[in-house]
Amino acid sequence: MNFYFGTRHTAVDLSRVVSMNQIHSGTVKYVTENNVGTRIPECDGIVTDRKNVALAVKTADCVPLLMHTDNVITAVHAGWRGTIQNIAVNAVKLMMDYGANVNNIKIAVGPSICFNCYEVKDDFVQAVESIIGKTEFVRNGHADIAGINIKLLTDFGVPRENIEFSNICTCCNQNLYFSYRGSGGKPNCMYHVIEL
Numbered sequence: 001m002n003f004y005f006g007t008r009h010t011a012v013d014l015s016r017v018v019s020m021n022q023i024h025s026g027t028v029k030y031v032t033e034n035n036v037g038t039r040i041p042e043c044d045g046i047v048t049d050r051k052n053v054a055l056a057v058k059t060a061d062c063v064p065l066l067m068h069t070d071n072v073i074t075a076v077h078a079g080w081r082g083t084i085q086n087i088a089v090n091a092v093k094l095m096m097d098y099g100a101n102v103n104n105i106k107i108a109v110g111p112s113i114c115f116n117c118y119e120v121k122d123d124f125v126q127a128v129e130s131i132i133g134k135t136e137f138v139r140n141g142h143a144d145i146a147g148i149n150i151k152l153l154t155d156f157g158v159p160r161e162n163i164e165f166s167n168i169c170t171c172c173n174q175n176l177y178f179s180y181r182g183s184g185g186k187p188n189c190m191y192h193v194i195e196l
Contacts, residue, residue: 016036020045020046022043024044025044026044026090027045027087028087031046033050035053048073057076057191057192058190059170061113062077065110066108066110067092069104069105074091075194089152092158102157103157109146115147125143178190
C-alpha cells in the first residue's frame with residue numbers, strides 16, 4: 001500500500017465509513033461492519049480486520065496515524081494528550097491482538113503541525129519527559145509531536161523503515177491544509193481515511 005499525502009478527492013463510499021467522537025485520549029477501540037456509518041464514542045483510535053470498513057480520523061494540526069498490515073488497519077488521532085498517553089503504541093497493541101506482527105506494520109504519519117510552529121507549555125514538556133526522558137523533540141518551548149510519536153513507535157519495535165513521514169506542516173501550508181493554530185482557533189478539520 002502506498003500512502004498519499006497531498007489533497008485529493010477519492011472514491012470512498014461514505015456509507016462504509018466509521019469515524020470517532022475524538023476526545024484527546026489514549027483510547028483505541030475495535031470496530032466491525034456493525035459500526036459502519038457511526039461515530040465511535042470517546043476514543044481517538046479505531047482498529048478493524050474487516051474488509052469494506054473505512055476508518056476515518058479528523059485532524060487540524062494533531063498527528064494522523066494510518067497503520068496497516070495485510071489483515072488489520074488502524075486510524076489514530078494523536079494530539080498532545082493522546083501522545084503522552086501512548087495512543088500510537090496502544091493502537092499497535094490492539095492490532096497485534098487481531099493478528100498483526102509488529103515487524104510488518106506499515107505506518108503513515110500524515111500532515112501535522114511542525115516543531116517551529118508548535119509552541120508548548122511546561123506541562124507538556126514535563127509529560128513528555130516522564131515517558132521518554134529529555135529529548136531533542138522538545139526544546140526551547142517548541143515540540144515535534146510527530147517525532148515523539150515516531151520515537152514511541154520505534155521504541156516499541158515498529159521498524160523505522162516501515163514508517164512513512166509526510167514532513168508536511170499544516171500551519172506552514174494553510175493554502176492546502178487546515179490548521180487550528182494557524183487559523184486562530186477556527187473549528188474545522190481534515191479527514192484521513194484507510195480501508196482494507
